[in-house]
Amino acid sequence: MPEATAAALEVLGEARAAVDARLQAWAGRLARRTGGVPGEALAYALLSPGKRVRAALVLAAYRSAGGTSPAVAGVAAAVETVHAYSLVHDDLPCMDDDDLRRGRPTTHVAYGVPTATAVGFLLVPVAAEVLAEAAGELGLDAATLGRLAEELFRAGGIEGMVGGQWLDLEAEDLVLDLAGLKRVHRGKTGALIRASCVLGGLAAEADEGTLAALAAFGEDVGLAFQIADDVLDVTATSEALGKTAGKDEAFHKSTYVRLLGVDGAREEAERLARQAIGRLAAAGLPTGALGALADYIVHRHS
Numbered sequence: 001m002p003e004a005t006a007a008a009l010e011v012l013g014e015a016r017a018a019v020d021a022r023l024q025a026w027a028g029r030l031a032r033r034t035g036g037v038p039g040e041a042l043a044y045a046l047l048s049p050g051k052r053v054r055a056a057l058v059l060a061a062y063r064s065a066g067g068t069s070p071a072v073a074g075v076a077a078a079v080e081t082v083h084a085y086s087l088v089h090d091d092l093p094c095m096d097d098d099d100l101r102r103g104r105p106t107t108h109v110a111y112g113v114p115t116a117t118a119v120g121f122l123l124v125p126v127a128a129e130v131l132a133e134a135a136g137e138l139g140l141d142a143a144t145l146g147r148l149a150e151e152l153f154r155a156g157g158i159e160g161m162v163g164g165q166w167l168d169l170e171a172e173d174l175v176l177d178l179a180g181l182k183r184v185h186r187g188k189t190g191a192l193i194r195a196s197c198v199l200g201g202l203a204a205e206a207d208e209g210t211l212a213a214l215a216a217f218g219e220d221v222g223l224a225f226q227i228a229d230d231v232l233d234v235t236a237t238s239e240a241l242g243k244t245a246g247k248d249e250a251f252h253k254s255t256y257v258r259l260l261g262v263d264g265a266r267e268e269a270e271r272l273a274r275q276a277i278g279r280l281a282a283a284g285l286p287t288g289a290l291g292a293l294a295d296y297i298v299h300r301h302s
Helices: 003-034 036-046 053-064 070-090 107-111 112-137 142-154 161-172 178-188 188-204 209-234 257-282 289-300
Strands: none
Touching: 003 036, 003 053, 003 070, 003 112, 003 142, 003 289, 036 070, 036 107, 036 112, 036 188, 053 070, 053 188, 053 289, 070 112, 070 142, 070 161, 070 188, 107 112, 107 161, 112 142, 112 188, 142 188, 161 178, 161 188, 178 188, 178 209, 178 257, 209 257, 257 289
């Protein structure tokens, strides 16, 4: 196994174990607090299994900025909570209309569209609770918590995922150029990946230069992640992906594969990953774990 792959799998495994334990605890709280079917649906959405790439980026960025506390897993859990909300809404019939997510029925298939819609909205304040608890464990002051919250919820809102999804829906049946496609995916996919890197830096109370380098790294890796997804949509099976393959073509979406071809898209993803790592090196930051994750993101098989 290549060294970079092994390093990426190590931090992914660590992030998954730490974050899943926190999400399990929060799912239990939510089920008890809310009760009934809504409580079950909240827990179901929050416990959606995943690779935890965003969580791993939080941990790796935190450590690259000098952080050492295991409590940073709480910040990563807040990111995964926002990600869970986005997936619930992304799968709705009025959006991408998918029945399968991470190898199991989507929330609206399991609990109905009205319940799933409410669950997505409710997970946003839950993410705020998770984040506030983590900041307390890390001993961060109110101003730093405010910056963490601003970064996370901007990424999850109209300037990030929501805005990107809006543009993505408007672009169905259109052919976007490369600049237009990047505009969509800097919001829809890239914003939360960029935020994951910045949040790690903020949790470590990094200086502004470090935060800028982490943000630039995250922006490049966020686009690379989407390009890799576009390639997988046409080259992988639904079983391997844990979601329905071929959706981009079915919805007549503009994709990097459509613009650049499979080989050209792969080359662009690899270029962005190299550029991202170079941004860290130029700022004097360690490139080990973050660089391994960048390489994993563009070469993954699901």
